[in-house]
Amino acid sequence: xxxxxxxxxxxxxxxxxxxxxxxxxxxxxxxxxxxxxxxxxxxxxxxxxxxxxxxxxxxxxxxxxxxxxxxxxxxxxxxxxxxxxxxxxxxxxxxxxxxxxxxxxxxxxxxxxxxxxxxxxxxxxxxxxxxxxxxxxxxxxxxxxxxxxxxxxxxxxxxxxxxxxxxxxxxxxxxxxxxxxxxxxxxxxxxxxxxxxxxxxxxxxxxxxxxxxxxxxxxxxxxxxxxxxxxxxxxxxxxxxxxxxxxxxxxxxxxxxxxxxxxxxxxxxxxxxxxxxxxxxxxxxxxxxxxxxxxxxxxxxxxxxxxxxxxxxxxxxxxxxxxxxxxxxxxxxxxxxxxxxxxxxxxxxxxxxxxxxxxxxxxxxxxxxxxxxxxxxxxxxxxxxxxxxxxxxxxxxxxxxxxxxxxxxxxxxxxxxxxxxxxxxxxxxxxxxxxxxxxxxxxxx
Amino acid sequence: xxxxxxxxxxxxxxxxxxxxxxxxxxxxxxxxxxxxxxxxxxxxxxxxxxxxxxxxxxxxxxxxxxxxxxxxxxxxxxxxxxxxxxxxxxxxxxxxxxxxxxxxxxxxxxxxxxxxxxxxxxxxxxxxxxxxxxxxxxxxxxxxxxxxxxxxxxxxxx
Numbered sequence: 001x002x003x004x005x006x007x008x009x010x011x012x013x014x015x016x017x018x019x020x021x022x023x024x025x026x027x028x029x030x031x032x033x034x035x036x037x038x039x040x041x042x043x044x045x046x047x048x049x050x051x052x053x054x055x056x057x058x059x060x061x062x063x064x065x066x067x068x069x070x071x072x073x074x075x076x077x078x079x080x081x082x083x084x085x086x087x088x089x090x091x092x093x094x095x096x097x098x099x100x101x102x103x104x105x106x107x108x109x110x111x112x113x114x115x116x117x118x119x120x121x122x123x124x125x126x127x128x129x130x131x132x133x134x135x136x137x138x139x140x141x142x143x144x145x146x147x148x149x150x151x152x153x154x155x156x157x158x159x160x161x162x163x164x165x166x167x168x169x170x171x172x173x174x175x176x177x178x179x180x181x182x183x184x185x186x187x188x189x190x191x192x193x194x195x196x197x198x199x200x201x202x203x204x205x206x207x208x209x210x211x212x213x214x215x216x217x218x219x220x221x222x223x224x225x226x227x228x229x230x231x232x233x234x235x236x237x238x239x240x241x242x243x244x245x246x247x248x249x250x251x252x253x254x255x256x257x258x259x260x261x262x263x264x265x266x267x268x269x270x271x272x273x274x275x276x277x278x279x280x281x282x283x284x285x286x287x288x289x290x291x292x293x294x295x296x297x298x299x300x301x302x303x304x305x306x307x308x309x310x311x312x313x314x315x316x317x318x319x320x321x322x323x324x325x326x327x328x329x330x331x332x333x334x335x336x337x338x339x340x341x342x343x344x345x346x347x348x349x350x351x352x353x354x355x356x357x358x359x360x361x362x363x364x365x366x367x368x369x370x371x372x373x374x375x376x377x378x379x380x381x382x383x384x385x386x387x388x389x390x391x392x393x394x395x396x397x398x399x400x401x402x403x404x405x406x407x408x409x410x411x412x413x414x415x416x417x418x419x420x421x422x423x424x425x426x427x428x429x430x431x432x433x434x435x436x437x438x439x440x441x442x443x444x445x
Numbered sequence: 446x447x448x449x450x451x452x453x454x455x456x457x458x459x460x461x462x463x464x465x466x467x468x469x470x471x472x473x474x475x476x477x478x479x480x481x482x483x484x485x486x487x488x489x490x491x492x493x494x495x496x497x498x499x500x501x502x503x504x505x506x507x508x509x510x511x512x513x514x515x516x517x518x519x520x521x522x523x524x525x526x527x528x529x530x531x532x533x534x535x536x537x538x539x540x541x542x543x544x545x546x547x548x549x550x551x552x553x554x555x556x557x558x559x560x561x562x563x564x565x566x567x568x569x570x571x572x573x574x575x576x577x578x579x580x581x582x583x584x585x586x587x588x589x590x591x592x593x594x595x596x597x598x599x600x601x602x603x
Contacts, residue, residue: 181584182581182584183580183581183582183583183584185579208576208579210543210547210579211543211544229574231547231574231575251551252547252551252574252575254544254547254548255544255547268544268547268548270547270548270551270575272555273506273551273552273554273555273556273558273559273573274552274555275548275551275552296545296548296549296552298544298545298547298548299542299544299545312542312545314504314545318504319504319541319542319545342541342542342544342545343542343544356542358540358541358542361540383539383540385542385543386542386543401539403586404584404585404586405585405586406585406587407584407585408584408585411584411586435543436543
């Protein structure tokens with residue numbers, strides 16, 4: 001697991017050409033995605049073999065991942081390679097801009113790689129074809145087994161250069177992998193790259209596990225487990241595999257989430273049938289009670305500055321979303337629309353809260369401003385809930401279940417994503433049925 | 446006469462249709478009242494005449510008259526069997542968010558526990574656990590299945 005703590009040596013060759021023309025506006029749904037040509041990276045013939053990596057195909061494989069990332073954003077339209085007009089190594093030195101413009105490309109990505117002495121050296125360039133200029137370029141060195149991450153890091157740099165926003169490709173998603181009949185479901189913790197590659201199962205399925213969430217600052221995860229039939233919040237270190245119960249509560253703890261600095265866990269604790277919100281400091285182990293109300297208070301989520309907590313409560317009758325200061329003072333209801341509201345999750349940008357809404361037997365994922373105004377419902381379905389933000393606050397991942405027949409047949413649970421513009425709804429590839437996704441921070445930040 | 450006979454037949458058909466439709470509506474409302482399940486299909490018994498489970502309305506943990514009657518039978522049974530301990534499992538239907546349902550299941554299990562305690566059963570003999578929406582007894586996505594899944598079940602532990 002050490003490979004996730006790799007050192008990236010970043011050398012910026014040339015940054016931010018001031019006269020660039022192409023840019024992508026991601027604040028609107030993009031109906032006219034930017035045509036971009038991703039040339040296969042040129043593989044240096046001096047490259048040495050390394051642990052089963054197919055060197056000859058490596059340049060092609062990396063460019064395919066970049067293309068897949070770009071296509072999934074809905075903002076870019078990667079062009080077919082058959083139409084490419086120059087060999088990768090020559091294009092990387094100096095593209096014939098007018099020829100690339102003929103295939104209607106506006107941007108061009110070129111690059112080369114070399115594996116030598118157990119190291120993978122990669123460099124890439126992004127070209128603005130209309131302005132006939134290099135927009136950005138980067139070279140870095142890493143271990144060859146990280147080649148998929150190389151593709152994601154290149155994708156992030158290009159996305160950042162073209163949109164002005166941080167990317168979200170070099171990230172992972174932790175979720176609950178589901179299998180078996182609907183009334184005998186087996187659930188395991190699973191983790192995968194954002195694009196569905198490298199799936200690993202972190203528990204065996206012997207006990208029920210729910211709601212894993214990433215620590216925004218480290219490779220720690222908090223989740224709920226029914227280990228020994230005692231439903232409790234756990235802390236898991238993905239790198240070492242060690243896990244421990246969070247706190248010493250005499251009853252069920254659930255709905256955990258980290259504070260933005262990663263030092264606290266906020267969660268619900270159920271005592272004598274009543275659920276309130278608590279925090280525990282992971283260093284000092286000090287437990288604090290945050291809410292004290294005879295209603296159900298759960299699904300807490302910190303604001304990114306750590307000053308506020310959003311949660312849902314049925315203190316007014318049915319589930320609604322409330323915001324309070326992180327010490328529990330100043331509780332304010334923010335949802336007043338028709339329907340029931342749950343699972344508030346604060347955007348990492350701080351400007352929006354994502355939520356699940358239930359109305360007239362339909363389920364919606366939506367976003368609203370942190371004071372509850374400006375509600376926008378992004379997607380409607382038979383059953384969906386539990387949004388989680390991409391680290392740049394532009395995309396939500398959530399899970400959706402289908403209606404089951406009289407014997408439970410036809411039931412499935414899958415992960416989906418949607419841009420906060422309401423466009424670009426997509427199903428994520430998972431090896432099994434899946435629920436309760438949580439998106440990590442950028443790994444190489 | 447001929448006319449009369451035809452009329453009789455028509456009336457007979459109309460009458461039978463009325464009875465049939467009355468039967469089918471009676472069956473539906475007989476199993477769910479409000480939206481609380483009142484049937485016996487999923488019910489098991491702790492002992493003869495002592496049902497193991499009670500049912501709840503959507504998003505509610507209040508005890509219906511039928512639920513209280515069942516719990517009083519359980520209390521009587523537990524008083525007679527003093528060494529017996531139980532766990533009450535609280536459940537929710539699939540039409541709510543996972544985390545809220547965990548809290549709701551907990552509330553339902555404790556509503557049953559509290560009622561047993563008011564009939565003299567020591568709290569030390571009753572543990573509770575919530576499974577939220579995780580363990581449906583009926584996997585269908587229908588109002589009937591949801592009403593059967595909104596339940597708390599008393600389970601013997603020794």
